[in-house]
Amino acid sequence: MxxxxxxxxxxxxxxxxxxxxxxxxxxNVGKAWTGKKTICCGDMITLHEARPFSTGLPIGFxxxxxxxxxxxxxxxxxxxxxxxxxxxxxxxxxxxxxxxxxxxxxxxxxxxxxxxxxxxxxxxxxxxxxxxxxxxx
Structure with a gap:
């Protein structure tokens, strides 16, 4: 293997x-979404005006x-x-x-x-x- x-x-x-x-x-690096949050339906999160963002370190680190x-x-x-x-x-x-x-x-x-x-x-x-x-x- x-x-x-x-x-x-x-x-x-x-x-x-x-x-x-x-x-x-x-x-650790990652990509996620942020925006104005509205929590609904228990464990569901709805993002309004959502936009992606990257976290972490420079490219090549x-x-x-x-x-x-x-x-x-x-x-x-x-x-x-x-x-x-x-x-x-x-x-x-x-x-x-x-x-x-x-x-x-x-x-x-x-x-x-x-x-x-x-x-x-x-x-x-x-x-x-x-x-x-x-x-x-």
């Missing part, structure tokens, strides 16, 4: 949390985002720093869109850790480059 992107996302979030590699959150704590050496003040981290989850056959590629480049250019992961091992390596790459395991 093929693994869905949603199932892989959950496996990655669990593995990253278990390894304490980073703290990740699922990016990664599926999982959060931070990885990096310890600054004593020569660098000795404090910890949270570095933005992201994972774009794709199945083996999944492809990134142009908007996603542009967003990933923007985030990496700003110093974020992350990229496209097709497995939990890839996600862990993207968030902690000191670990062995998946192809070496």
């Amino acid at each position: 093929k693994q869905s992107e949603y199932e892989l996302q959950n496996k990655i979030r669990i593995a990253v949390g278990k390894e304490r590699t980073a703290t990740l959150f699922r990016a 990664p599926d999982l985002f959060g931070f990885r704590t990096v310890e600054i050496t004593p020569e660098m003040v000795g404090k910890k720093l949270a570095v933005f981290a992201f994972i774009e989850v794709k199945t083996k056959q999944g492809r990134t869109s142009r908007a996603q590629e542009k967003m990933h480049a923007l985030l990496r250019d700003a110093g974020a850790l992350g990229g496209v992961a097709r497995s939990t091992e890839e996600a862990l390596h993207l968030l902690d480059p000191s670990t062995e790459p998946p192809e070496m395991r």
